[in-house]
Amino acid sequence: MKRRKRVGxxxxxxxxxxxxxxxxxxxxxxxxxxxxxxxxxxxPDGGDVTTSMGLRVGVDxxxxxxxxxxxxxxxxxxxxxxxxxxxxxxxxxxxxAERAAKVASICSGAFALAAVGLLDGKAATTHWKFTxxxxxxxxxVNVRPDSIFxxxxxxxxxxxxxxxxxxxxxxxxxxxxxxxxxxVAQLLLVYMRRSGGQSQFSAxxxxxxxxxxxxxxxxxxxxxxxxxxxxxxxxxxxxxxSIRHLTRVIRDEMGMTPTEFAGSMRLDFALGLLxxxxxxxxxxxxxGYPSAVAFRRAFVxxxxxxxxxxxxxxxxxGDGVAERPxx
Numbered sequence: 001m002k003r004r005k006r007v008g009x010x011x012x013x014x015x016x017x018x019x020x021x022x023x024x025x026x027x028x029x030x031x032x033x034x035x036x037x038x039x040x041x042x043x044p045d046g047g048d049v050t051t052s053m054g055l056r057v058g059v060d061x062x063x064x065x066x067x068x069x070x071x072x073x074x075x076x077x078x079x080x081x082x083x084x085x086x087x088x089x090x091x092x093x094x095x096x097a098e099r100a101a102k103v104a105s106i107c108s109g110a111f112a113l114a115a116v117g118l119l120d121g122k123a124a125t126t127h128w129k130f131t132x133x134x135x136x137x138x139x140x141v142n143v144r145p146d147s148i149f150x151x152x153x154x155x156x157x158x159x160x161x162x163x164x165x166x167x168x169x170x171x172x173x174x175x176x177x178x179x180x181x182x183x184v185a186q187l188l189l190v191y192m193r194r195s196g197g198q199s200q201f202s203a204x205x206x207x208x209x210x211x212x213x214x215x216x217x218x219x220x221x222x223x224x225x226x227x228x229x230x231x232x233x234x235x236x237x238x239x240x241x242s243i244r245h246l247t248r249v250i251r252d253e254m255g256m257t258p259t260e261f262a263g264s265m266r267l268d269f270a271l272g273l274l275x276x277x278x279x280x281x282x283x284x285x286x287x288g289y290p291s292a293v294a295f296r297r298a299f300v301x302x303x304x305x306x307x308x309x310x311x312x313x314x315x316x317x318g319d320g321v322a323e324r325p326x327x
Contacts, residue, residue, distance in 0.1 A: 004038040005070040005175060008096055010112075011043050011059055012077075012089050017051040018161050019075035019106040026168035029184045034176045040069075044092040052078045063092035065099070071171065072100040076107025076126075076160065081133060084112045093118075104156035104171070106164035113155065114138040122152040127160030146304065165190055214239050214249040218258060222265040227288035230262035267302055270295065271310075280307045 007027055009020045020041075027037040043049050046062035074093060077083045084090065093112050097103050105113050110126040111134060113119045123142040126134050131145035144150055149158035149167040158167035165188070173181035185191065210216045217239040222230060235258050236246045250258045270287035278286070284295035299307045 005036055006068070007037055007039045007071045007073065008069040008100065009039065009041050009073045009075065010063060010092055010096055011041055011049045011051075011057055011075070012083065012086075012092070013049050014052050014077045014079045014083050015049060016076050016078060016107065016161070017053055017055055017057075019077075019109065019164055020073065022162060022165040023073055023106065023168035025188065026165055026172060026184055029187050030172050030176065030180055032187070033180045033183055036176055042092070042096060044088040064095040067099070069096065069100040071102045071104060072096040073164075074103070074105045074109035074112040075164070076105070076109045080108030080130065081111035081115075081137065084115050090116055102154040102156065104158070104167060106158050106167070107160040110134055110141075110157045111137075113157065114141055118155060119157070122155055123150050124152065124155070124157040125150045125159055126157065127163075129160075162190075210253065212249055212253055214241065214246060215253050215261070218246075218250065218261060219265055222262050223269065225288075226266050226269050226286070230259065230266075230288075232258060235259075235262060263298065264302075267298060270299070270307075274307055274311045277311075280311070283307065 007024075009024060011020060024039050027039050031037055040061075041057070041059040042061060042063045042065075043059045044063055046059060048056055048058050050056050084093075089112070094116050097116070097118060103113060103118060105124070105126070107127045108130050110119065110124050111130070113124070114134065114137070119138065120140040121142075123144055124134070125131070125144045125147040128145060131143050134141060135143040135145075147159065148163050149156065149170065151170075156167055156171070158164050169181050169185055169190075172184055210219050218235050221228070221235065221238045228234070232243045232246070236243045239246055241249075246258050250256065250261050254261050256264070266287050266289070270283050270289075273283040273286060274280070280295070281292045284292040287295065289295035289298070296307055299305075299310070303310060
């Protein structure tokens with residue numbers, strides 16, 4: 001009889017419950033089809049832990065041990081990244097990783113892997129609100145801010161919370177095939193693969209308010225009438241400065257060209273119209289796109305999903321019966 005794959009999940013004070021419960025449910029649900037996983041919970045010292053929501057959780061034992069593991073999962077925390085600075089947490093991460101064939105992080109758990117060098121030279125992701133900090137603190141990590149999850153060799157990482165379910169489904173598919181993973185997705189009423197990247201969920205998807213008078217002038221110019229021309233000459237003329245000066249100021253502040261900035265402002269405006277329930281064709285016209293096709297192309301390039309799909313998923317929670325269960 002084939003041995004079950006042993007999945008070890010590290011819990012610690014302040015761990016986010018859904019970050020470990022979601023993946024654990026995926027592996028447990030898979031056992032209805034293949035009886036392929038043994039899910040074990042560990043803490044740094046083997047004692048109970050309290051999650052960020054105040055739930056007290058018991059574990060199977062301390063992180064240090066001799067039994068090999070097929071996969072170790074490092075969940076995230078709302079108090080990241082500082083929670084991973086604790087010596088006992090870092091030692092627990094290393095102790096589990098040393099006896100595991102593969103390691104994976106959920107949400108800010110990427111900081112746990114990065115802190116002990118397991119992400120050096122590797123591609124990784126984390127929740128969109130942490131991607132900047134991860135890249136800044138650990139420049140040896142190739143941060144992919146829009147990815148739902150990333151696999152680089154035997155190291156996996158995922159974006160926040162529910163993305164841990166996406167990652168766990170992908171691992172089940174690797175271990176036992178697409179049919180098993182699909183049946184788990186159906187039982188849990190989740191999508192086996194969601195469309196687009198995590199930028200569509202990000203509160204920072206919209207541009208930050210401009211700080212300089214030049215950037216504000218450009219932003220006001222586009223916002224007041226998104227259908228008007230936005231060539232470099234038009235933008236520089238409105239700001240009453242040279243094209244060269246405009247380009248330098250916008251690039252320094254916004255990290256993009258003036259034309260890209262104007263295009264992003266136009267997309268921000270269009271996003272608001274979609275969330276109000278405007279039709280895609282109406283939104284395209286009001287936001288200054290030459291056609292709905294051009295609008296769709298720009299939207300997909302930025303958000304990784306179509307305007308209509310975004311609208312269906314984010315305009316309202318609906319009545320719960322609008323879509324068939326994912327297959």
